Amino acid sequence: MDRWILDQFSALEADVQAAYEAYEFHAVYQRVAQFAAVELSALYHDLVKDRLYTEAANAPRRRSTQTALHRLAQGLCQILSPILVFTSDEAWEFIPARPTASVHEALWRRTRFQRPEPEVTLWRSLFDVREKVLSVLEHARQSKTIGKALDAKVQVKLPSELLRSLQPHQDTLMELLNCSQLEMSAGDEATATALVSKADGAKCERCWHWSVDVGRNAAHPLLCARCASAIA
Ligand SMILES: [Zn+2]
Known part of the structure; x- marks a missing residue:
């Protein structure tokens, strides 16, 4: 990002x-x-x-x-x-x-930062998938399945070649979607399709992400594992 x-x-x-x-x-x-x-x-x-x-x-x-x-x-x-x-x-x-x-x-020095072509292509794919999923998320919001994106678990199906290139970047895609859980798998369609449901587990009081590990840390019963380690 x-x-x-x-x-x-x-x-x-x-x-x-x-x-x-x-x-x-x-x-x-x-x-x-x-x-x-x-x-x-x-x-x-x-x-x-x-x-x-x-x-x-x-x-x-x-x-x-x-x-x-x-x-x-x-x-x-x-x-x-x-x-x-x-x-x-x-x-x-x-x-x-x-x-x-x-x-x-101050002297103005331009940043002159350019990503290599494969990275540009990868991010174009990530943003394409994001756009498709956002419209599904919007429908889920309208039908009150979820309140906001952070309440959602998103299951994305991708053409197998696209899945291969995006799988290593699951965390990045999850951040781009601003959802709590993301599952990626191969689908039969020629383009990305998504299913949105309510996220599993409980809502972390600190980051507002839903997680099944909220409460596992006895010292921080209201936090997810990520937050518990962040404040440790
Ligand atoms: Zn948290």
Whole structure:
């Protein structure tokens, strides 16, 4: 997820540089507004908040996301500094370990992060499956089978070749779906199909995920195993 957003951000930076060089400030504004609304707000922030809020403070996945967010915060302040002169400088003051006192003194170095082609293809497949499952989740919500995605167990059937490539990334797909349980198996259809039911077990009081291991740790009877080890 962090590599995905840094790749998207690098593309944004390239577009912004081209727009500034052509004095097309409206294009900068449009591109940044779109990035903030879609990639950042609707996707990235929504999908990484679980690991930020619930994983152990020093868990590698959490640190990775913090690193990406630090990079994004700096870059966005710098991109916007010619347009939002004061606001970007005020935001800059809140960035830990910022390289200069003012954003206007900092050199702008583009991130230039690009994922290799196989990774781009893999993520396209993950997002395709996500889109299909989200509509099934939405139906389940409307019919009151579940309240929200975290209440759900999702059973996905995939064409066997797709299953082979996505199986090692089950945790990533589960994070993309923001559901509590995910089962993947081979199906006969040419495309992904999904079945949504109420998740097994009980709801963890800390992370709100449903899990069959809630209560197994006597010291933390209301927590799932993941949370019990995170606060240990
Ligand atoms: Zn938990």
